[in-house]
Amino acid sequence: MGQHDRYDAIVAGAGHNGLTAACYLAKAGLKVLVVEKNDWIGGAAVSRSLHEGWTYSNCSYVCSLLRREIVRDLELPKYGLQVIPYEGGASFSRDGDYFAYMSDHDALRREISRHSAHDADAYDRFSQTVIRQCRFIRPFLLRNAPDPTSLKPRDIGELLFLIRQAHGLGKKELGETLRFWSMSIGDFLDEHFENDLIKAHIAGAGIIGTGLGVYSPGTAYVLLHHYMGDVDGAIGAWGFARGGMGAISNALGACFEEAGGTIVTGSGVDRFLVDNGKVTGVALDNGDEYHAPIVASNMDVKRTFLQHTGQQHLPGDFVKAVKRFKIRGSSGKLNIALDALPEFPAAPKGAPFLRGDLHCAESLNELERAYDDWKEGRWSQNPYFDMLIPSQIDPTMAPPGKHMMTVFVQYAPYDLEVGGVRAGTNWNGQTRGAFADCVFDKLEQACPDIRSKTVHAEIRTPWDIEQEVGLTEGNIFQGELTFDQLLFNRPVPGYAQYDTPIDGMYIVGSSAHPGGGVMAAPGANAAREILRNIGRSGNMTGYAA
Amino acid sequence: MTKHVPIGLIETPFQPRLQALSTAKSWTNWAGYVSPGMLDTVEFEYFAIRNQATLFDISPMHKYRLTGPDALRVVNRLVTRDAAKLRDGRVGYALWCDEEGMVIDDGTLFRFSETDFRLCCQEPMYTWLLDTAWGFDAEITDESDEIAALSLQGPTSFSLLQDAGLEAVAEMKPFDWREIEPDLWVSRTGFTGDLGYELWVPNGKALELWDRLWAAGGPWGLKAIGFDALNICRIEAGFIAAGFDFQPVHTAMRLGRGRSPLELGFGKMVDFTKGHFNGRRALLDQQKNGLRYHLRKIEIGGFKPADGALIYHKKKREVGHVTSGVWSPTTKRNIALAEFKAPFGDGITDDLWAEIYVNEEGQWNKRLVPVTVEDKPFFINSRARATPPRPF
Numbered sequence: 001m002g003q004h005d006r007y008d009a010i011v012a013g014a015g016h017n018g019l020t021a022a023c024y025l026a027k028a029g030l031k032v033l034v035v036e037k038n039d040w041i042g043g044a045a046v047s048r049s050l051h052e053g054w055t056y057s058n059c060s061y062v063c064s065l066l067r068r069e070i071v072r073d074l075e076l077p078k079y080g081l082q083v084i085p086y087e088g089g090a091s092f093s094r095d096g097d098y099f100a101y102m103s104d105h106d107a108l109r110r111e112i113s114r115h116s117a118h119d120a121d122a123y124d125r126f127s128q129t130v131i132r133q134c135r136f137i138r139p140f141l142l143r144n145a146p147d148p149t150s151l152k153p154r155d156i157g158e159l160l161f162l163i164r165q166a167h168g169l170g171k172k173e174l175g176e177t178l179r180f181w182s183m184s185i186g187d188f189l190d191e192h193f194e195n196d197l198i199k200a201h202i203a204g205a206g207i208i209g210t211g212l213g214v215y216s217p218g219t220a221y222v223l224l225h226h227y228m229g230d231v232d233g234a235i236g237a238w239g240f241a242r243g244g245m246g247a248i249s250n251a252l253g254a255c256f257e258e259a260g261g262t263i264v265t266g267s268g269v270d271r272f273l274v275d276n277g278k279v280t281g282v283a284l285d286n287g288d289e290y291h292a293p294i295v296a297s298n299m300d301v302k303r304t305f306l307q308h309t310g311q312q313h314l315p316g317d318f319v320k321a322v323k324r325f326k327i328r329g330s331s332g333k334l335n336i337a338l339d340a341l342p343e344f345p346a347a348p349k350g351a352p353f354l355r356g357d358l359h360c361a362e363s364l365n366e367l368e369r370a371y372d373d374w375k376e377g378r379w380s381q382n383p384y385f386d387m388l389i390p391s392q393i394d395p396t397m398a399p400p401g402k403h404m405m406t407v408f409v410q411y412a413p414y415d416l417e418v419g420g421v422r423a424g425t426n427w428n429g430q431t432r433g434a435f436a437d438c439v440f441d442k443l444e445q446a447c448p449d450i451r452s453k454t455v456h457a458e459i460r461t462p463w464d465i466e467q468e469v470g471l472t473e474g475n476i477f478q479g480e481l482t483f484d485q486l487l488f489n490r491p492v493p494g495y496a497q498y499d500t501p502i503d504g505m506y507i508v509g510s511s512a513h514p515g516g517g518v519m520a521a522p523g524a525n526a527a528r529e530i531l532r533n534i535g536r537s538g539n540m541t542g543y544a545a
Numbered sequence: 546m547t548k549h550v551p552i553g554l555i556e557t558p559f560q561p562r563l564q565a566l567s568t569a570k571s572w573t574n575w576a577g578y579v580s581p582g583m584l585d586t587v588e589f590e591y592f593a594i595r596n597q598a599t600l601f602d603i604s605p606m607h608k609y610r611l612t613g614p615d616a617l618r619v620v621n622r623l624v625t626r627d628a629a630k631l632r633d634g635r636v637g638y639a640l641w642c643d644e645e646g647m648v649i650d651d652g653t654l655f656r657f658s659e660t661d662f663r664l665c666c667q668e669p670m671y672t673w674l675l676d677t678a679w680g681f682d683a684e685i686t687d688e689s690d691e692i693a694a695l696s697l698q699g700p701t702s703f704s705l706l707q708d709a710g711l712e713a714v715a716e717m718k719p720f721d722w723r724e725i726e727p728d729l730w731v732s733r734t735g736f737t738g739d740l741g742y743e744l745w746v747p748n749g750k751a752l753e754l755w756d757r758l759w760a761a762g763g764p765w766g767l768k769a770i771g772f773d774a775l776n777i778c779r780i781e782a783g784f785i786a787a788g789f790d791f792q793p794v795h796t797a798m799r800l801g802r803g804r805s806p807l808e809l810g811f812g813k814m815v816d817f818t819k820g821h822f823n824g825r826r827a828l829l830d831q832q833k834n835g836l837r838y839h840l841r842k843i844e845i846g847g848f849k850p851a852d853g854a855l856i857y858h859k860k861k862r863e864v865g866h867v868t869s870g871v872w873s874p875t876t877k878r879n880i881a882l883a884e885f886k887a888p889f890g891d892g893i894t895d896d897l898w899a900e901i902y903v904n905e906e907g908q909w910n911k912r913l914v915p916v917t918v919e920d921k922p923f924f925i926n927s928r929a930r931a932t933p934p935r936p937f
Contacts, residue, residue, distance in 0.1 A: 068848065068877055077876045084592045103586070104568075232588075232874045233848060242596060393766065395597060395701050395937040400708075400764040 007033045007262075009294035009530070010282055011508065012269045012308075013470070015043025018298025019252035020523030021508040021530075023074050026259035028531050028539035033290055034261065035282060037268025037470065040246075041253050043298070044469050044476065045518050047244025051456035053399045056335035057244040058458065059469060060476070061388065061406040062086075062357075064229030064238040065519040066248065069142060073524075073542030079251035079258075084393055085231040085239040089356030090347065091201040092446040098346045099197045100353040116195040126192045126202075132173070133180055134228040134235055136165060141228075141521045142544050144529065145487040145496045145513040181483055185223050186215040186364045196363040203364055204384055207410055209476040209516065211328035213371030214364050218482040225481050225517065238357070240390045244397065248518060264288075268470070272297070272304075272505065274313040279505040294504050294530060298523075299470060300478040301491040301511040302327055309502070318501050321492035325511070326485060329414030329462025329474030330374060334407040334439055337456040341389070341403050342447035358387045360445040370411055377417025379435050383442055384410040409439050414462035414473040424463040424473075432459045477516025478509050487513060498526040499533075506530055554579040557604035558693045558751030562759070566769050573772060576667075578605035581771030588874075590774035594737055595875050597766030598699035600758065601775055603743065604751070607669055608692050611662045613683035620662050623677045624654065625806050625828070627819040631656045636720045636732050639664075640806045640814055641673075642824030646831055647794035647803025649673060650787055653734060655722055663688070667787040668796065677823065693751035697758065698741030698778075700926075701765035703934035706731075706742065709761035714742060715933040729754070736775060738782025738924045740934050765937075780871050780880060781924035783842050785809060790840060790868040790882050804884075805831055808838040839890035840868070842923065845879040845899050846914035848872065854899040856883055860913055864889040867899065873923055880923045883916070894918040 009025050011018045014036035026032045040046060044059035063083050071081070087103035099115055102108040112120040139161075146158035166174055180188070185206030189199040203214045206223035213219070231237040241247040253263060267286040272279060272295060281291035297304040305314060305322045344354055361367055361384045370380035386408040391398040398404045412435060416426040436459045443450045462474025471478060479485055488496045491511040498506045508526035510516040524544040531537045537545075557578050571582040580602065583590060593599045611619055620628040624639040631637045633656055640651040652666030664670070674685045697705065706714050713725050714733070722732035728747055735741030746754050759767065779786060787793050794803035805828055806815050815828060845851045845867075852870035855863055870881035881899075883890070889897070897916035902909055928935055 071877045082595065082875055084596050085588060087589060232872060232877075234588075393596065395704075395764075395766055400704065 005290050007031050007290060007292040009033075009296065010035065010290055010292040011296045011298055012272070012282055013037075013043060013298030013509070014041035014249070014253070014263060014265070015298045015509060016045045016249055016252060016518055016520055017509045017523035017526075018043070018296070019249060019256055020070060020074070020520040021296055021298070021527040022261055023252055023256045023259060024524055024527035024540055024544070025530065026256055026261040027074075028527075028536060032256070032261045033292070034256065034263045035267070035269060035284060035290065036263065036265045037285070038468070039266050041263060041265060042246050042249030044465070044471065045245040045249045047246030050335075050458050051337045053402070054337040054404050054456070055244050055397050056404065056458060057241075057246070057390070057406060058335060058460070059333070059465065060245045060518050061390070061408065062238050063241045063245065063248065063518055064231060064236075065517040066229070067142060067519060067521050067524070067544070068230070068232075069543030070520045070524050073544055074252065074255045076248070076251040076255065079254035080243075081247050081251035082242040083231060083239045084242055085234070085237050086356050086388070086390075086393055088353035089201075089358060090353045091197055091359040091361060092344070092346055093197055093360075093362050094445060096346050099195075099201050100347070100351070101201060101356065102353060112198065115198060116193070119193045119195050119198055122192045129176075129180075130224065130227055131235055133177065133224050136169065136177060137224065138228055139165065140487075141514045141519070142524065144525060145490065147488055147496065180224070181221050182217055183220045184215045184217050185219040186213075186368070188220045188223075189364065200361040200363050200367060201359060203367055204359055204361065204386060204410075207367065207371070207384065208386060208408065209331050209410075211326070211330040211374070211411075211475075211480060212482070214367045216371075221483060221486070222481050225515065229517070229519075240394050242394055242396060244390075245518065269297075269299075269308050272309050272502070274310060274502055274505075277313065278503040294506070294534070296506040296508045296526060296530065298509045300327060300472050300475075300509055301325055301507055302472045303470060304507065305500075313502055315501050318492065318495070325491055326480040326482070327472045327475040327478065327511075328480065329466065329471075330411045331474070331476055332379065332409040332412030332435060332439075332462065333460040334405075334409065334436060335458040335460070336405040336407065336454055337398065338389075338403040338405055338453045339455050340401065340453055341392070342450050342453050344447050346446070354389070355392045356388070358446055359385060360442055374411035374413050377413050377415060377422045379412040379416075379438060380410070381438065383412075383439060385439060385442060386410075387443065387446070407439060407443065412461055414466070416461075416463070424466070427461045427463040432461060435459065435461065478511040479515070481515050486515065490515060498522075498529045557602055558748045559602045559604065559695070559755055562752065562755050563602060563769060569771075571771065575605040575772070576607065576669075580605055581769075583771040583773050584769050587771075587773045587777075590768060590770035591777050591874060593766060593768035593770060594699050594774060594778050595739065596700065597768060598697060598701040598705050598762065599768050599770045599774075600755070601696040601698070601770050601772075602694075603696045604693045606665045606689070606694065607667065608688040609664045609670060609674055610686040610688050611664065611674065611678070611683055612660060612686070613681075614660055615678075615681035615683040616660045616662055619678045619681050619683045620654065620664075621819060622681075622822055623674070625811075625815040625822060625824070627816040628654060628656065628662070629819065633658050634722055636722050636734050638814070640809075640811055642806065642828070643794055643803070644824055644827060645794075645803065646805045646824035646827030648791055648806055648809065649795050650793050651785070655732065668793050673795070691748055692745055693748045693754075694743055694745045695754065695758070696735055696741065696743050698735045698737045698739055700740050700928050700935075701937045702741050704936045705758065705761050705765040705767060708765070709757050718932045719930055736782070736784055737778040738784070738922055738929060739778070739926065740929050740931075776869075777871050777873070778924070780869050780882065781873050781875060781922070783882070783922035785840065785882065786869065790884070804838060804840070805836070807831055808836050809840045836887050836891075839885045839887055841883055841885060841890045842919040842921075843867075843881050843883045843897075844917045844919055844923075845870070845881055845901075846916075847879060847901070847912060849901050849903050849912065850879065851881055851899045851901050851914075854901050856885065856916055857898045857900060857913070858889055858893065859896050860898050864897070876923050878923060890918060
């Protein structure tokens with residue numbers, strides 16, 4: 001191998017976290033290489049055109065969690081990133097009515113009262129509780145998870161920070177916080193609200209991407225994870241990346257290359273090269289080898305250590321912990337090219353909430369049943385969906401007058417059951433078509449003319465997501481966001497500081513703290529940790545330093 | 546005809562359409578006209594400017610026509626730049642001063658020909674124009690109440706004009722200005738730093754123009770907006786606003802409140818080689834003896850907007866203040882225009898701190914955050930200058 005194949009650091013995988021880590025490392029003066037198996041960068045934050053004239057956000061589809069500290073540090077707007085907020089949303093019921101989530105607080109109050117006078121005040125109390133929980137957790141996003149067993153000053157410092165934050169809550173609030181982190185979203189909503197439609201509307205955020213039902217403990221935290229983002233400081237607000245989610249990855253890629261980094265696409269990592277307990281580089285599928293004393297894997301922890309690392313380099317307990325890491329695929333997706341905007345007969349014409357997230361779930365019971373199907377290895381016969389039409393706001397996604405619809409579907413299994421056998425390979429043209437049909441049937445509850453307006457649809461199952469993006473079992477968070485896999489237990493106990501049993505090897509994806517979503521926090525935190533370990537933490541500057 | 550004047554705010558020709566669209570019911574006073582602060586929400590109006598297309602009613606602007614054989618000479622006597630270099634069918638930004646070199650106002654100068662100009666500005670200027678034109682063969686007409694205008698801004702604004710049958714604007718470069726149809730003049734200008742146009746019609750044709758643009762606007766996300774959203778964009782673009790970033794000297798009651806174009810950072814807009822103009826001698830003196838102030842673009846640390854914040858050197862000495870400060874939702878930076886006492890802001894640009902007061906639900910907190918002086922506009926996008934413009 002020639003000299004040009006030596007780097008200070010290699011990042012395996014050009015997902016948004018890998019690119020974020022790569023940006024910070026390159027800006028700190030390291031010679032950094034990013035290798036990516038696909039011909040394009042972005043992992044699950046991509047925009048691709050599969051039908052001429054239309055652009056899909058093929059995987060992730062809305063933006064809120066992306067930390068503004070990172071956007072600012074890396075000057076992503078300079079590289080073309082623009083995040084545009086959207087307003088409101090709605091849940092449509094079979095009887096031709098709807099519940100609209102209005103961005104205008106007074107209008108929302110009136111709308112809730114239309115369904116339940118009791119729930120109007122309850123909503124404000126609910127918001128207060130959730131936002132307080134968000135305010136508690138947000139400071140931890142751009143910090144390392146504390147290691148409660150370590151006596152290193154920094155770990156003690158992080159632990160003290162956690163204790164101080166917790167202490168500041170007081171006894172009652174701390175109790176509520178622990179309840180909240182471990183309870184189900186169903187129980188939490190039942191405590192606050194009486195109206196089924198309103199409960200179902202809110203509950204979606206507790207199950208999206210998660211292999212749990214609305215009454216499974218831990219789903220309240222998943223809701224929190226979806227609420228703790230912001231657009232320009234408005235906590236809980238969501239937006240689109242102009243040009244689709246790929247705009248985020250492309251901005252990161254441009255920032256990285258301007259900082260002197262190199263991206264090699266088209267061949268993935270075959271194996272991580274390890275010598276005497278130290279990482280030395282990567283060998284790609286095409287036979288190329290690149291060498292560096294630091295290698296950061298953007299792949300999930302299972303894929304990294306069970307598929308691309310020689311087992312002889314790893315302690316048995318570690319491998320066991322990685323094997324038991326829960327990373328279940330539970331979501332599918334339809335990306336639809338529309339000839340025209342579908343009609344929503346229940347809603348007022350041109351209602352602003354139609355530009356938000358739309359659903360058809362009517363009760364928590366219905367959502368729980370949707371989960372039951374998944375447990376049996378079937379897609380939900382009456383699925384929950386999170387549907388949006390970004391082209392109403394973003395003119396770049398479809399030809400003028402035409403539209404692009406994204407439909408996130410909960411639940412769809414990774415290992416589909418057919419004839420008593422559960423296997424990912426059971427997803428074929430026929431089963432995928434049947435899955436899509438089922439989703440279209442449900443969409444018709446909101447917009448009956450959806451089929452006639454459809455000109456193209458991309459159907460994505462957890463199996464497809466694993467095959468294309470590389471996420472194990474198609475889990476969108478690189479591992480379930482349950483309390484047993486969070487903070488100092490993420491991804492596995494004892495290795496929550498982005499480190500691994502192999503010297504110089506790091507985990508920089510969402511398998512690490514603070515977890516999934518297009519947040520970029522794991523990538524930035526990992527870069528900070530890497531630079532600290534090589535004695536160059538002074539080289540990292542900015543809000544995430 | 547009654548001799549009695551109306552009390553309170555009067556309406557521009559577009560008010561019936563604005564009124565019908567307003568859910569926020571937020572109206573402000575612009576030169577005696579009722580004008581929207583916001584129609585819906587500032588946030589969505591702002592993003593419509595940066596992502597789609599927007600309409601803002603600029604009819605309340607003061608508009609003056611300068612005509613006659615000496616029109617060019619009058620204009621050059623008035624403004625600090627050389628209007629002889631402005632070609633026919635072009636628009637130029639301009640400032641004008643009193644004899645002390647203090648800025649009276651800034652605005653846009655539209656050149657029909659050497660003998661015909663239009664000047665648009667914030668402040669009433671009729672008397673000053675008459676004074677300036679005295680002894681020249683030129684006529685000044687106040688067109689303020691005769692010409693209605695709409696500012697169409699945003700990345701899809703060209704696509705929208707195309708669909709409205711005004712594709713002739715395609716070859717217009719920034720600051721071009723044409724009569725696209727009889728009685729419809731279009732300039733490729735605006736206050737947003739983005740792709741955009743301003744459309745000028747006689748009052749009687751105002752609603753017809755509005756309806757035509759509105760009908761083509763659907764696929765392009767057209768939204769009517771108020772001043773509040775526009776104000777964020779103009780700070781992002783680094784544009785100064787009268788009454789915010791400088792005090793028009795004719796309206797300032799206190800002595801010493803005037804600022805020169807040099808102090809506002811417009812040295813390039815002052816042409817000392819073109820012959821005499823109002824304030825020339827005073828500005829030459831100031832150039833020789835030194836400026837008193839520097840208006841600069843700054844980035845401010847943290848995430849809290851700093852409008853009105855005082856600025857300190859070494860956290861101790863007060864050296865200036867923020868004149869317009871805002872969180873920039875597009876660039877995701879905390880940005881501002883700020884006035885410094887010389888030599889701070891130009892000669893001395895390090896160790897500067899802004900003092901920001903934040904009210905967090907009844908508790909006031911003070912923050913000292915670092916200030917970085919910037920040279921370029923905060924918002925720069927190539928789509929603003931591309932000719933022909935891109936579809937979005």
